[in-house]
Amino acid sequence: MSQVNILKYEILSAQGDLSQTLSAIKNEDIKLSSKIASILDGDITVPYFLLENVKKKSPNDIYNLLKNIVSTVISDLDAEQRKSTALILGTCLPDLNMTSNIEANRENELPEYSSEKTSVDTYARKLCQEFALNDFSMTISTACTSSANAILEAQNFLKNNIFENVVVVGAEISLKMINDGFSSMKLLAQKKQKPFDKKRDGLILGEAIGAVLLGKGKSSFSLEGGFTNCDSINITSVSEDGSEYVDVMKTALQNANITTKDITALKAHATGTHTNDLSEINAISKLFSTNVVFTALKPYIGHTLGACGVVELCIFIKALEDGFIPKALNHSESILDDYSPLIEHKKCDSGIFMLNYFGFGGNNTSLIIKKEST
Amino acid sequence: MKLYVKSFSSYKSDIDKLDVKKELKQTYKQDTRRKDAFIHLAMLGIVKLKDKIDINPMDELYMTSGVGNIDILQRVDEYVNGQGQCIKPFDFINILGNTTSYYVAHAVGLKGKNIFQTSEYFTFIHSLISIYSSISTSKKEAILGSIDLSHEPKEILQRVLDVPTKYELLSSVNYQYLSLESSDALASLEFDIKIYSHDEIKTLLKNITCDVITSPRCINLELQKETYFFENLPSYLINKYIEDNSDLLYIDCFKNKYKILKLTSMKK
Numbered sequence: 001m002s003q004v005n006i007l008k009y010e011i012l013s014a015q016g017d018l019s020q021t022l023s024a025i026k027n028e029d030i031k032l033s034s035k036i037a038s039i040l041d042g043d044i045t046v047p048y049f050l051l052e053n054v055k056k057k058s059p060n061d062i063y064n065l066l067k068n069i070v071s072t073v074i075s076d077l078d079a080e081q082r083k084s085t086a087l088i089l090g091t092c093l094p095d096l097n098m099t100s101n102i103e104a105n106r107e108n109e110l111p112e113y114s115s116e117k118t119s120v121d122t123y124a125r126k127l128c129q130e131f132a133l134n135d136f137s138m139t140i141s142t143a144c145t146s147s148a149n150a151i152l153e154a155q156n157f158l159k160n161n162i163f164e165n166v167v168v169v170g171a172e173i174s175l176k177m178i179n180d181g182f183s184s185m186k187l188l189a190q191k192k193q194k195p196f197d198k199k200r201d202g203l204i205l206g207e208a209i210g211a212v213l214l215g216k217g218k219s220s221f222s223l224e225g226g227f228t229n230c231d232s233i234n235i236t237s238v239s240e241d242g243s244e245y246v247d248v249m250k251t252a253l254q255n256a257n258i259t260t261k262d263i264t265a266l267k268a269h270a271t272g273t274h275t276n277d278l279s280e281i282n283a284i285s286k287l288f289s290t291n292v293v294f295t296a297l298k299p300y301i302g303h304t305l306g307a308c309g310v311v312e313l314c315i316f317i318k319a320l321e322d323g324f325i326p327k328a329l330n331h332s333e334s335i336l337d338d339y340s341p342l343i344e345h346k347k348c349d350s351g352i353f354m355l356n357y358f359g360f361g362g363n364n365t366s367l368i369i370k371k372e373s374t
Numbered sequence: 375m376k377l378y379v380k381s382f383s384s385y386k387s388d389i390d391k392l393d394v395k396k397e398l399k400q401t402y403k404q405d406t407r408r409k410d411a412f413i414h415l416a417m418l419g420i421v422k423l424k425d426k427i428d429i430n431p432m433d434e435l436y437m438t439s440g441v442g443n444i445d446i447l448q449r450v451d452e453y454v455n456g457q458g459q460c461i462k463p464f465d466f467i468n469i470l471g472n473t474t475s476y477y478v479a480h481a482v483g484l485k486g487k488n489i490f491q492t493s494e495y496f497t498f499i500h501s502l503i504s505i506y507s508s509i510s511t512s513k514k515e516a517i518l519g520s521i522d523l524s525h526e527p528k529e530i531l532q533r534v535l536d537v538p539t540k541y542e543l544l545s546s547v548n549y550q551y552l553s554l555e556s557s558d559a560l561a562s563l564e565f566d567i568k569i570y571s572h573d574e575i576k577t578l579l580k581n582i583t584c585d586v587i588t589s590p591r592c593i594n595l596e597l598q599k600e601t602y603f604f605e606n607l608p609s610y611l612i613n614k615y616i617e618d619n620s621d622l623l624y625i626d627c628f629k630n631k632y633k634i635l636k637l638t639s640m641k642k
Contacts (some may be wrong), residue, residue: 034531038460038461039460050407092471094442094447094469095441095442095534095639097442097534098447098534099447099451101533102444102447102448102451102530103451103455105454105529106456110529113539115536117536118534118629119492119494120442120492121492121497122494125493135496135628136493136503137494138493138504139491139492139493140491141442141471141490141492142471142488143472153504153507156507156511160510162503162567163567177461177466180461181461181466182452182466184460184462184463184466185463185466208558228489229486229488230435230476230479230484230485230486231485235476295550296406321388327518360470360472361470361472361475362479363488364481
């Protein structure tokens with residue numbers, strides 16, 4: 001089966017487009033906003049990485065943001081290539097048209113009946129139409145692994161020659177019910193996201209949109225393999241020893257025909273929550289020696305939920321193109337002796353890398369990518 | 375692309391008059407707490423499938439739905455936006471699509487790949503394409519669960535389905551156990567990424583001898599249609615035709631673009 005390459009990529013995060021986001025990371029000049037969350041005790045202000053100076057209120061606004069990102073990654077494809085290009089979206093967003101109909105029904109103001117289908121896949125379907133791509137659109141909703149799983153699905157399509165290219169999109173825009181939901185579970189940090197740190201107190205949500213074009217054309221970045229499973233002790237957590245994460249990482253390595261010794265560095269999921277970080281660092285320690293290089297990207301852009309698979313991949317490879325692996329911001333003292341994430345940016349421009357994504361609903365995903373030396 | 379159906383299970387609300395939650399608790403000894411009607415329906419389908427075939431913990435699970443769990447969105451809207459209350463943690467969790475597939479996997483001990491996905495149109499056929507692609511790589515077997523929950527008031531669903539309002543909207547859950555291997559198969563399913571034009575479909579139909587059923591969305595095709603609708607109608611119909619040892623050509627449609635699904639029964 002032929003190699004799957006990462007051909008083009010772009011994002012929009014709270015720090016700006018991909019170049020602006022990388023610049024913010026290098027200079028540690030991080031823009032962080034806030035939002036109101038409703039909890040039992042009343043309203044509280046929580047930090048939030050928000051897309052600023054862009055319209056994102058309506059489904060149409062969100063669609064226009066997606067359209068801009070996707071148009072960038074498919075700009076080199078001619079009409080024939082587009083016909084054999086599928087699009088997969090990974091997101092936690094619900095069908096906003098349906099939620100507005102639900103609200104209208106509650107207020108007895110349902111709009112006139114119109115013969116128009118909508119679903120969580122509406123964005124993806126419309127993007128395929130807009131850019132004359134293949135009619136195959138799909139939206140994957142597996143919580144925080146949504147767009148990472150979309151990447152693995154795309155890899156299968158390409159390896160089996162079902163499509164010539166696949167655009168994988170990740171999208172997450174702030175919704176009150178998501179913000180309040182995380183607040184109700186007491187998972188939100190007070191000020192900063194501090195992955196793997198003894199003083200971590202939770203995650204900060206982030207808005208972001210990203211897209212990657214996968215195909216068989218030439219690129220210095222390739223997708224070597226990966227694995228996804230659904231295994232946990234309950235709907236929100238895996239075992240404290242991280243054995244479920246170990247299984248998914250091990251199988252990802254096997255699928256890529258490599259061992260832990262081949263891994264140059266690891267991008268952890270690293271939410272900054274108490275249980276997830278503990279399970280993840282325990283899992284890392286079971287598989288890797290103490291000199292493993294690992295980092296976390298969420299302190300720069302927030303936890304972008306279903307979008308993080310694509311968005312963090314884009315940031316990671318852009319940083320490698322720039323010759324470094326970003327440090328884990330806000331980290332002081334590790335929760336596990338001898339295993340600390342990077343506390344300084346590290347020079348690196350090639351190698352094999354593991355990217356981990358773990359979500360609610362027991363979904364665990366590990367991707368393996370390779371960057372050829374320039 | 376071809377997949378073989380090794381086993382199946384079906385539930386459709388107008389035929390199977392049962393209390394789904396009670397059935398899960400009493401017959402299948404399943405924990406129904408903290409779950410809602412959509413999740414119960416999905417769980418019922420998988421435990422019925424397990425009655426008929428051994429499920430390997432590493433079998434791949436794909437779940438698909440037309441509009442997902444509309445009940446939970448309406449309930450949360452009512453008490454959050456209508457009454458100004460805070461969202462409850464388990465309602466928040468149940469809003470996520472893959473919560474359903476988690477509980478489905480948990481009900482029968484699945485620990486492998488688990489994907490919850492939706493296509494605006496052709497969601498069942500697209501899920502078959504995903505599975506074909508996935509198990510061609512992994513060499514495993516897969517379970518496809520298709521779930522649609524009817525909802526009151528029906529006017530909300532009618533506004534997001536693009537189906538004439540004369541069709542009755544039903545709840546249904548249908549599963550197929552799918553393989554690339556033909557041994558012990560009940561039927562084969564053939565499908566493709568190809569889009570057919572109206573004229574191509576007309577030409578194709580000239581040589582078809584088996585039953586043909588079309589989606590209610592195929593308003594320009596004067597062929598047999600059911601009187602009811604749910605998004606994963608083809609999933610129910612192929613199970614019904616396998617049960618009857620018959621062949622079927624199902625035609626789905628989106629704005630005069632057609633896709634076909636061909637079922638060949640292997641137990642005739």
